[in-house]
Amino acid sequence: MKRHTFPHGIHPPELKHLTESKDIETVPAPETLVIPLHQHFGKPAKPLVEKGDDIFLGQKIAESDGLFSASVHSSVSGKVKSIDPFSHPGGSPVPAVTVINDGEDRTDSKILKKEMSLEEVARLSSKEILEKVKEAGVVGMGGAAFPTAVKLNPPSDKPIDCFILNGCECEPMLTADDRLMQKYPHEIIKGAELACKATGAKRIIIGIEDNKKKAYALFCQQVKNCPSIFLSESERPFREVALLKTKYPQGAEKNLIYALLKREVPRGGLPFDVGTVVQNVATSKAIWDAVSRNRPLYERIVTVSGSGVNETKNVSVRIGTPIYHVLDFCGGIKEDANLLIIGGPMMGIVQWTTDVPVIKGTSGIITWKVSQAPLEFSCIRCSRCVDHCPMRLVPTQLAKLVKYDHLSEAESWGILDCVECGSCQYICPSKIPLVQWLRLGKTKIISKKRKKSA
């Protein structure tokens, strides 16, 4: 069977066996939740509530501030305790709404008790779909947290012919998307059709890596069986499932587009530029929930894994739940655990406390015991980092340029195309922290540009 892929990349140990057979369990909502107003790419949302307000489950508590922003909703009913800066898994504290849960789950009246019928969904215009997705605060749930309503609204001079559903989940250890695909195939497919209606795409490709055999077999059946939101057959997008080689980072948008369509997104460009839109499978389900039930994005599936936790699990968690509460639900962490990462082990962010909340982009909570950090040696010019970079960059040179503050040169060498996948650092025999240099360089260049345009 043909397996699609992209050039370069790496094969880290998958370690999916720790959770891949574990069905999704629900973490009970905690007594106190901290819901950050900045969980997405772009500007933080503006609060709509005040200290002491009584709020409902699913109520909008902060409004998106401009195009590149996303609204935030309460994941429980209860009382607003405070709105203050709070630790965030991204690193720096951000303003957050602390909610005391009343345990009653009094639901916002805008959320429909049952799904709209397919006929009702079919009557919605592209504009109405986009409004519902925006209203629900849906963002990319694969980690980047880009506002979905923006992604589904390409510029008029960039026609979209293909919508790619990203079911790769190429990060080692994570299996939340795999379990989600096995549990909600119809919702995911219908969400993709809504995306096609919004973008004008006439083809859906569902890309799944070959280490997710059950999900692949299920989707091969369900692309034929799942009812369509398009009532007329002539309007229906063509649905297909594509098998991908298990390789990291297969799920990075540009790699996935190349692997499936052999289209190359130009340097500095976006998937729009080659007629495609890519969405993660969890985002597709969130689109369906937002449109068919007016249900905001207030909970998500997270993989809890690693040798540092007592019970590895896939769990459904309300946004704003503290990480320590989720870990407690998984039997707590082992005494000798000394590393906590939010996200996957390759691209996730190391944490210094378990008192940070789950946010919309939290795909994994990984904890384990590591021995001392490896010693760093000088570059031996082996070029392994160059040979494995999926973006065809020269990581060793870029890291040096950043180190000596030659930022404009680093930009001309394409540093902004780095997707921070960590493949170069993983493969480097001298254990040089390449990604840290690349991240630093990108941050400096982007903030310089922002200051200039302001």
Ligand code: SF4
């Ligand atoms: S330079 Fe960036 S894109 Fe290339 S391997 Fe390193 S982290 Fe990944």
Ligand code: SF4
């Ligand atoms: S892999 Fe490491 S040692 Fe080899 S060229 Fe790249 S930075 Fe240098």
